[in-house]
Amino acid sequence: MIETDVRVVGEFIDKLLSLDRLGAEDILDRARQNTSPLQVVEELIIPALEEVGRGWEQGSVALAQVYMGSRICEDLVELFLPSSSPERTSKPLMAISLLDDYHGLGKTIVYTALRASGYELMDYGRLTVAELVRRVCADSTRIILISTLMLRSALQVREVKEMLAAAGCQAKIVVGGAPFRFDPRLWQEVGADAMGATAADAIKVVTHIIEEEL
Amino acid sequence: MIPLSKMSSMERVLTTLGHNEPDRVPFFLLLSLHGARELGMTIREYFSRPDNVVEGQLRMLAKYNHDCLYPFFYASIEVEAFGGETIFYDDGPPNCGAPIIRLQSDIGELRVPEIEKSAGLARVLTAITALKEKVGDETPIIAVAVSPFSLPVMQMGFAQYFELIYESPELFDRLMAVNEEFCVSWANAQLNAGATAICYFDPLASPTMISREMYLKTGFEVSRRTLARINGPTATHLASGHCLPIVDDLTATGTAAVGVSALEDLSEIKEACRNKLTVIGNLNGVEMRSWTVAQAEQKVKDAINGAAAGGGFILSDNHGEIPWQVDEEVLLAISRAVRQWGNYPVGKKI
Numbered sequence: 001m002i003e004t005d006v007r008v009v010g011e012f013i014d015k016l017l018s019l020d021r022l023g024a025e026d027i028l029d030r031a032r033q034n035t036s037p038l039q040v041v042e043e044l045i046i047p048a049l050e051e052v053g054r055g056w057e058q059g060s061v062a063l064a065q066v067y068m069g070s071r072i073c074e075d076l077v078e079l080f081l082p083s084s085s086p087e088r089t090s091k092p093l094m095a096i097s098l099l100d101d102y103h104g105l106g107k108t109i110v111y112t113a114l115r116a117s118g119y120e121l122m123d124y125g126r127l128t129v130a131e132l133v134r135r136v137c138a139d140s141t142r143i144i145l146i147s148t149l150m151l152r153s154a155l156q157v158r159e160v161k162e163m164l165a166a167a168g169c170q171a172k173i174v175v176g177g178a179p180f181r182f183d184p185r186l187w188q189e190v191g192a193d194a195m196g197a198t199a200a201d202a203i204k205v206v207t208h209i210i211e212e213e214l
Numbered sequence: 215m216i217p218l219s220k221m222s223s224m225e226r227v228l229t230t231l232g233h234n235e236p237d238r239v240p241f242f243l244l245l246s247l248h249g250a251r252e253l254g255m256t257i258r259e260y261f262s263r264p265d266n267v268v269e270g271q272l273r274m275l276a277k278y279n280h281d282c283l284y285p286f287f288y289a290s291i292e293v294e295a296f297g298g299e300t301i302f303y304d305d306g307p308p309n310c311g312a313p314i315i316r317l318q319s320d321i322g323e324l325r326v327p328e329i330e331k332s333a334g335l336a337r338v339l340t341a342i343t344a345l346k347e348k349v350g351d352e353t354p355i356i357a358v359a360v361s362p363f364s365l366p367v368m369q370m371g372f373a374q375y376f377e378l379i380y381e382s383p384e385l386f387d388r389l390m391a392v393n394e395e396f397c398v399s400w401a402n403a404q405l406n407a408g409a410t411a412i413c414y415f416d417p418l419a420s421p422t423m424i425s426r427e428m429y430l431k432t433g434f435e436v437s438r439r440t441l442a443r444i445n446g447p448t449a450t451h452l453a454s455g456h457c458l459p460i461v462d463d464l465t466a467t468g469t470a471a472v473g474v475s476a477l478e479d480l481s482e483i484k485e486a487c488r489n490k491l492t493v494i495g496n497l498n499g500v501e502m503r504s505w506t507v508a509q510a511e512q513k514v515k516d517a518i519n520g521a522a523a524g525g526g527f528i529l530s531d532n533h534g535e536i537p538w539q540v541d542e543e544v545l546l547a548i549s550r551a552v553r554q555w556g557n558y559p560v561g562k563k564i
Contacts, residue, residue: 017425019380056422059421059422059456059458059459061425062421062422062423062424062425062428063422063423063424064376064379064380064423064424064425064428065425067372067373067376068376068377068380100303101309102301102309102310102311103309103372104371104372104373105371105372105373108373150306150307150309151306151500151503151537151538151539152303152305152306152538152539153306155539178454178500179500181477182454182476182477182498182499182500182501183498183500183501183503183504186500189504
């Protein structure tokens, strides 16, 4: 129904950026009338989040709008695709974490955007390198997303990589945050498997890993 | 008129702030943590005593021969005055601990801290006074005050603060009233202690963080009120955030300079700021960690080419704090390159 309807996606984005939750809900309700929940997510929510992420990268959208818009999407998606829904993608096991860093906004935005995109993931909160490695191994987590703001945290990803390898854990490491945006080669230097510059990037990266690499 | 060849750092900086060309491009190495390395102590130990910071700043001034002293301890020292805690690391800037505002209703109970009753702020003031005694009017002393609009990121966390801005305007106004009083008192106390200017850290003002439309309704008005009451020059630093769409707005707040991002085109910013704001920037602090000496020299040349002509430019990093991981050799290379390539006139491409 909404497939390729760029106009509807555009209207939905406008509602998100102006924090018009009721307006966004109205568009979503109309979209859902003849469409499955997952199709709404794939054809409306994800394209909208991707466009908002592009806007942030290009400077036309502010981080506050990204956060508030992601939060609206997560709330709305929860209404028709609740956490317990079998249609959510909960395998392979995925988690997001801060690495000894008290700046949690990036983690919250990525967590929210992934959930709004139909993924289920665990939020590990803030952990040290050793705590994170223990948790990943104990849970058999297959994809670990690490959000950073401080350079020291970004550099600690190398230790995570080495300790996971030493423990025989095969988890894919996806990193994001300011240090990786300001030094585009840093993610490879620290041994991450992928980097996402925005929450929308994180969705793409996770989808790619699940479809192609696991 | 001062002979160009005899300019002190103070004269050099004041000349460029007046949008005239001094003898050479002034440069600020905004080093705080590196002082601990100079003194061979942990970052926590270093910031525990003002005389450490005084000694660290003076050693770095002698070593790198740059154009300012930067007695900035760490941002969360301001939140300590509100009862907050600081988390120290051995290899990076201290972080703010748990938020002091856990619920929005806590804002009603918030009181303006008294500067003199905060041990952390007192250490900063002592350091500034001692530095002023050492350098007099030769070298600018750049102190830091976090803007009332950006301080809540540490007081309550980013996400909660965004929700406050958008959803609870009355509580936002109440928080700004407290923070404005604190910021004005703190900035003026540092100026009274001997600081030359205030680096007014306002990353939330950047369109990277908040839309211009919302900024004009909120942070812009806060800054206009606050800066009008600070008794000295201010430089607004967006801590790596973009500034181009709000250059005129920043000018209207009454600030004299802007710290700009490495992710924006320096020459484009310079054109937008010409004769309005002095541009401070924009060497990439994160990349600087892995620069070679030759790369450092090239980056300095690129920045000079992009923004030095006509004055109104101070070469610096893009964040307001050079990362701990940046090597001394790179900092020395930056210093040499400014001396070699930054002499005015710099009209021809170097």
